[in-house]
Amino acid sequence: MDLSNIDWSAYWDQAMQYWALAAQRWEEMTHSCDQLTHWLTNDGSAFTAFLVFLAICYAVVSYAARGQKKQLWEYRAGYDMDSFVREMTAAGHDAEVSRTVYRYIENMHRIDFPILPGDDLYTVLGVTDESVRRAMPSLLQATGREPNVGRLMKQLTTVEDLVTFVASAPLVTETVWQMQTA
Numbered sequence: 001m002d003l004s005n006i007d008w009s010a011y012w013d014q015a016m017q018y019w020a021l022a023a024q025r026w027e028e029m030t031h032s033c034d035q036l037t038h039w040l041t042n043d044g045s046a047f048t049a050f051l052v053f054l055a056i057c058y059a060v061v062s063y064a065a066r067g068q069k070k071q072l073w074e075y076r077a078g079y080d081m082d083s084f085v086r087e088m089t090a091a092g093h094d095a096e097v098s099r100t101v102y103r104y105i106e107n108m109h110r111i112d113f114p115i116l117p118g119d120d121l122y123t124v125l126g127v128t129d130e131s132v133r134r135a136m137p138s139l140l141q142a143t144g145r146e147p148n149v150g151r152l153m154k155q156l157t158t159v160e161d162l163v164t165f166v167a168s169a170p171l172v173t174e175t176v177w178q179m180q181t182a
Helices: 008-042 044-075 080-090 094-106 129-140 158-167 175-182
Strands: none
Touching: 008 129, 080 094, 094 158, 129 158
16 A cells, blocks of 8 residues: 555545634633633632532521421330230230330431331331341341241331231241241
């Protein structure tokens, strides 16, 4: 291949066009950064107002959450883990499973107000499906139960749903055959 017959000026012109375009884009980008820096340093009043707005929003949300906890305490005065276990036992649930689930929610999720069987796991207690999945082996072991391989974990909505799900797992000494004949 003879390189002496190639018109290098066309390639050179195209390379210069790309270089000029890159320089223009660089200039636009640095100009935008300069504008942001100028706005933050010279027109800081808008930025300060935005930070004050965020602080006020945080304070309002914190105050509302504190008020909700206070209302929960007032509404649930006199209710404790023993009341929870009695209510769950009266509804036909295992007392030890109820006590273990109550302790799990109270300790692992730092709940500092009494827990009711009808409490929504996510909205009231802040317990996510993922945290329940991670804790399930511990809950089953603590109650002397074993995971049932074929059983799927459905959407658990309330504390009572969680107690029912844990209680429905077979005891370590039970076999699947014993459960089917019962």
